[in-house]
Amino acid sequence: MPISELKLAKELIRKPSITPKDAGAINLLAKNLRSLGFKCKIINFNNIKNLYAKLGKSSPNFCYAGHTDVVPPGNIKGWSVNPFKPAIINNKLIGRGANDMKASIACFVAAASRFKSKNKKFKGSISLLITGDEEGLAIHGTKRVVKYLKRKREKINFCLVGEPTNPNKLGEMIKIGRRGSITGRLTVMGIQGHVAYPHRANNPSDTMVKILKKIKEIKLDKGTKNFQPSNLEITKINIDNHADNVIPGSAEAVFNIRFNDKHSSNSLKRKLNIIFRSITKKTKSRFDIKYDVSGESFLTKPNKTTYMIQNVIKKVTKIKPKLSTAGGTSDARFIRKIAPCLEFGLVGKTMHKIDESVSISDLKKLTKIYLNILENYFK
Numbered sequence: 001m002p003i004s005e006l007k008l009a010k011e012l013i014r015k016p017s018i019t020p021k022d023a024g025a026i027n028l029l030a031k032n033l034r035s036l037g038f039k040c041k042i043i044n045f046n047n048i049k050n051l052y053a054k055l056g057k058s059s060p061n062f063c064y065a066g067h068t069d070v071v072p073p074g075n076i077k078g079w080s081v082n083p084f085k086p087a088i089i090n091n092k093l094i095g096r097g098a099n100d101m102k103a104s105i106a107c108f109v110a111a112a113s114r115f116k117s118k119n120k121k122f123k124g125s126i127s128l129l130i131t132g133d134e135e136g137l138a139i140h141g142t143k144r145v146v147k148y149l150k151r152k153r154e155k156i157n158f159c160l161v162g163e164p165t166n167p168n169k170l171g172e173m174i175k176i177g178r179r180g181s182i183t184g185r186l187t188v189m190g191i192q193g194h195v196a197y198p199h200r201a202n203n204p205s206d207t208m209v210k211i212l213k214k215i216k217e218i219k220l221d222k223g224t225k226n227f228q229p230s231n232l233e234i235t236k237i238n239i240d241n242h243a244d245n246v247i248p249g250s251a252e253a254v255f256n257i258r259f260n261d262k263h264s265s266n267s268l269k270r271k272l273n274i275i276f277r278s279i280t281k282k283t284k285s286r287f288d289i290k291y292d293v294s295g296e297s298f299l300t301k302p303n304k305t306t307y308m309i310q311n312v313i314k315k316v317t318k319i320k321p322k323l324s325t326a327g328g329t330s331d332a333r334f335i336r337k338i339a340p341c342l343e344f345g346l347v348g349k350t351m352h353k354i355d356e357s358v359s360i361s362d363l364k365k366l367t368k369i370y371l372n373i374l375e376n377y378f379k
C-alpha cells in the first residue's frame, strides 16, 4: 500500500518536535520507512535523534536529506488552528512544519513508496538522512551524521535536500550552492590625548576611517556564472568616547562579507590583514582583528542529474526552475563534504510564520516530482 503524503505530513506535524525536542517524530518516520523495507538506524548524539534509513544495498545511492525539528509556534492565539493539530482550510494544510519541512519529507516517503511498488528490483539504493537538530544550533545533527557516515564508509552518490527553496511558486528555484560568510571585528589602538594637543596623541578614528574606506573600495570580483558578486558591508562602527575634548584611545568596527567561490575565508583574511597592517604601519597605530566564519561558499556544478531534476520540475510545474545560490544556510553545507547535493522543496513563503501552510496541490506535485526524479535517476 503506497503511503499518502497528506496523511504522513499530518501525523508528523502532530508530533510537537520543537527544536531540539523530537517528540516521537523520528520514530514515526522510521516506522513508516520500515514498512517499506528500509533499514533504519537511529543515531543519538547528545540526546538528539537522527535517522539514516536505506532501501537496497547496491550503488548508486540516492539520498534525501531533511529535518523533523521545527521552530516554536510563537503566539498560539494568532493561529487559525492549533499548530500541532493540523487542519485543511481552503485547500491548504496548516500546521507548524507544513513547509519547513515535514510535508516535504512526507512527499519523499510517499514518492519512495510508489517507486518501490512499481520497481520491485531496481539497481541502486534510496536513503534518507533526517535530523532532529537543524533549526537550533545544528551541532548534533547532520554535521555529526556526515562524519559518522564517512567513518562507516557509506557512499552517497547524490543528495537532494528537501528544504523549501521556492520563494512564491512551486518550481521557481533549485539551490545549487550558497555563498560563504565571514565576519570581522576590528579594533584600532592609537594614543589617547587632549584634542588641543593632537601631536601628543594618535587618533585611532583617522586610521579606522582610512581602513574602512579602503576595504569598502576593494573590488572583490564581478560575480561568476553561478554567483552574484561578493559583497562587504560595514555593520558597526564604535568609538566609546564620552568626552568631547578627548582624542579616543581605540576604535572598533565590524563588517561582514558574503563571498562567492572566487574566494575562501582564508584568502579574504590574508587580503584584509595586508590592508590593516599597511595602514596601521603608516599611522603608527596597532590593530586587533577577530574573524568568525560561518561557512565557506560552495557550488555543486550543474551536471546531468541537476539538469534531469530541472527538467522533471519543469514538466510537472510548467515552470523552468532557476539554478540559484542566493539566500541563507542549510545542512547542504555539511552534506556537500561527502556528496554532490542540491536543494528543492516546497514554497517557503510561510515558513517560521504563524499559520505556516502548504497547498494540497503543491503536496501532490512535489510527490510527483520526487517520484519522477527517482524514476529518472535509476533508469
Ligand SMILES: [Zn+2]
Binding pocket: 067, 100, 101, 134, 163, 164
Ligand atoms: Zn528547514
